[in-house]
Amino acid sequence: MSDADHDEVPLAPLRWRAGALEPVDGCENTVSRVAAADSWFVTEGRARGLELHRQRFERALPAELRGDAAPFWDAAIATLPRTGDWFPRVEARTASGRAELRLLMRPAPAIRSAARVVSHHGADPRRSPTIKGPDLETMLRVRSEGQRRGADEVIITSPEGYVVEGAYSAVAWWRGDILAFPADDLERVDSVTARSLETLAVALGVDTVREHTTASELEGHEVWILNALHGIRIVTAWVDGPSVAEQPGRRSLWARRLDALRRPLP
Known part of the structure; x- marks a missing residue:
């Protein structure tokens, strides 16, 4: 499974609702599964291959979420800090026949060679x-x-x-x-x-x-x-x-x- 994941401590996720990103309720206990995900490394506001990550994520999305793909992506990118090292992840999650888009803001772990x-x-x-x-x-x-x-x-x-x-x-x-x-x-x-x-x-x-x-x-x-x-x-x-x-x-x-x-x- 290309492109690293699960090497970091995620902050509270944000989800896409009514055209905006909002915090996920901490009391939410619905079991959901990841239908699509993508992550990339951001250092001091710079990233590599960002458009390729976007294309790969959008190709993997469930059909019902593709209409929100572009505004969600733009909002997610606008949310990213322009200083420090980060390893954000975007997700499409499904549960009980419903699907939603999420952004996880994650500090980047140590880079290894x-x-x-x-x-x-x-x-x-x-x-x-x-x-x-x-x-x-x-x-x-x-x-x-x-x-x-x-x-x-x-x-x-x-x-x-x-x-x-x-x-x-x-x-x-x-x-x-x-x-x-x-x-x-x-x-x-x-x-x-x-x-x-x-x-x-x-x-x-x-x-x-x-x-x-x-x-x-x-x-x-x-x-x-x-x-x-x-x-x-x-x-x-x-x-x-x-x-x-x-x-x-x-x-x-x-x-x-x-x-x-x-x-x-x-």
């Missing part, structure tokens, strides 16, 4: 692999299991064993000077960070490929996990998996290139 990963064992836990939102809680449980095994992130694989994505991240790796991503037929969330990285690579004349690869085939390769919060994290260890490598300075160079894509909030 490296991570340990582990492969998920068992059947694919995702139920909506191409939509960010419905599987967030499931992925939280998956990642928690991975943390008990000594990892920061869990890598989801296909029934054939091919690397697909992380619980809260996309995956990329280097084959020499070629930047590789999972094959298009491996269903996963359309990661804004992965798309931005690939666009950068093409603009800089770096060859990119999409391929089917297993974890064992990444032995001796540099592996990255990507999301909106941390940007690029280099995989320093794959628990019970391949030995990974690092070309000194490559991650930091590409992280600076990604950071240069940040633009002021509208």
Whole structure:
């Protein structure tokens, strides 16, 4: 599940009612589920790929909420602070046949440049692999299991064993000077960070490929996990998996290139 989540302490959520954002009643006890969600990192009023996040969120919305998508998004962006580091999340929630839009204002947690990963064992836990939102809680449980095994992130694989994505991240790796991503037929969330990285690579004349690869085939390769919060994290260890490598300075160079894509909030 690309783009980080559940790394932060949320403030009281706001919901969209009658053309405005209002606090959610603290006494509300209706059980609801997340039908769509999106999150992005904001630092000093600047964000990367904001329009791509908006497009992805709107594509995932239930039909009855699409008419409110544009005014809700504009109100959410206007609400964001222009100072400090934040990791807001927008949501579409459904309960008892009703749906509503919400904004969670969340301070950003510490940004990290490296991570340990582990492969998920068992059947694919995702139920909506191409939509960010419905599987967030499931992925939280998956990642928690991975943390008990000594990892920061869990890598989801296909029934054939091919690397697909992380619980809260996309995956990329280097084959020499070629930047590789999972094959298009491996269903996963359309990661804004992965798309931005690939666009950068093409603009800089770096060859990119999409391929089917297993974890064992990444032995001796540099592996990255990507999301909106941390940007690029280099995989320093794959628990019970391949030995990974690092070309000194490559991650930091590409992280600076990604950071240069940040633009002021509208």
